[in-house]
Amino acid sequence: MARQRDLTAHQERISAATWSVLAEAGLPGLTLRAVAARAGCSTGLLLHTFPDKRALLLHARDLLHQRTAARADALEATGAAPEEVLRALLHQAVALGPEQHEEARVWIGFLAAALAEPELAERHVRGNRSFLRRTTRLLAACRLDWDPARCTRAATGLVALVEGLNVLAAADPATYSPDAQRHALDDALDRLVGAAGPVSPP
Amino acid sequence: MARQRDLTAHQERISAATWSVLAEAGLPGLTLRAVAARAGCSTGLLLHTFPDKRALLLHARDLLHQRTAARADALEATGAAPEEVLRALLHQAVALGPEQHEEARVWIGFLAAALAEPELAERHVRGNRSFLRRTTRLLAACRLDWDPARCTRAATGLVALVEGLNVLAAADPATYSPDAQRHALDDALDRLVGAAGPVSPP
DNA sequence: CCGGTAACGTAACGCTTGTTCCGGTAACGA
DNA sequence: TCGTTACCGGAACAAGCGTTACGTTACCGG
Secondary structure (H helix, E strand, O other): OOOOOOHHHHHHHHHHHHHHHHHHHOOOOOOHHHHHHHHOOOHHHHHHHOOOHHHHHHHHHHHHHHHHHHHHHHHHHOOOOHHHHHHHHHHHHOOOOHHHHHHHHHHHHHHHHHOOOHHHHHHHHHHHHHHHHHHHHHHHHHOOOOOHHHHHHHHHHHHHHHHHHHHHHHHOOOOOOHHHHHHHHHHHHHHHHOOOOOOOOO | OOOOOOHHHHHHHHHHHHHHHHHHHOOOOOOHHHHHHHHOOOHHHHHHHOOOHHHHHHHHHHHHHHHHHHHHHHHHHOOOOHHHHHHHHHHHHOOOOHHHHHHHHHHHHHHHHHOOOHHHHHHHHHHHHHHHHHHHHHHHHHOOOOOHHHHHHHHHHHHHHHHHHHHHHHHOOOOOOHHHHHHHHHHHHHHHHOOOOOOOOO
């Protein structure tokens, strides 16, 4: 036999390079050669790891979804009160630090690509609906007095607010500063699940 | 002398074709040949009307901003109460009908392109800040008891909500239906400027 | 230690892109 | 009516793209 490769490791490294290029150079700058240069390999390895560019994009998109879902699962697994989990979930979903900033840029790139690629659109819809379901579930746990329809409507507003902040902050971080985002998010949350404190005020 | 052209008409028609292609085929499908075909002319005319592709994009972007600004100005010129104007402004900014749906797709395309093109990013920032200023001004007229900082913060949340709804509805119109968007927007507005009625309830 | 095999880099291909250039054409003044 | 002049279409260009095919290299079994 002969040498054997670590296919999963290659996929991960190349997907990471895809994110990096997408965040930095945008959708038109996302070429196989740029990704290969960022990953420190040749275009040959790229197309030995993925059948074509579309598959590369899909895998990178799936990885983005898996990563955010894992973070959310970790938050829920802490066993904290639903109010806390909901607040933490939305706060970490918003673009505060430079790392989440890059993620927002990547997200926009994938979204723009999804408008023309049905397969990418399907991933986007699946991911966002998953986020919306999770938010609805947490909100319902906070407001036991609300019927499911009302929870869904309120959660829709929360998710839209979060994604709007992400999108706007990605393009104008000065106006949509971390403080401004936190305020906007907390204002909306306080209205729904009560004031800021983790437990009900005395 | 010889025949003379209507430069402005050409610019408008070509920019309209640019929107159409951008909304339908996305950013990667936006080629000069596709725009020319949609406008019913040759690529020669495109580059006699605009020096290059970048200038074409910038002009189309400016036109989008001008058009939304004109709609907003018209709303303010009606002389209605600021509560009504604010509500109407945000409702028409959200993607309800198919026409505004297409506009949202175009907006996403420009946004994604702006992440790599500084000149487009500048237009985006200018346009969004203008929208934010207008919202802040209207909100301040509704809530005379609030200080400017609070108005700015609340307006930031409103704008983010509107753009978030637009973005999400463009990719998943089933989940973010017109009804869902209206509810989310009215919920947020009712909290800030009082209940739904155009005038104060009896 | 060495053959053989799988993995990888490289170079080339065909295609499409943005852009340029020139020939034809339609309108205006005389 | 006719010549001139600006305008427009379409072919042609270089560059860059995704993709393919082939040669090289590095590893594992014997």
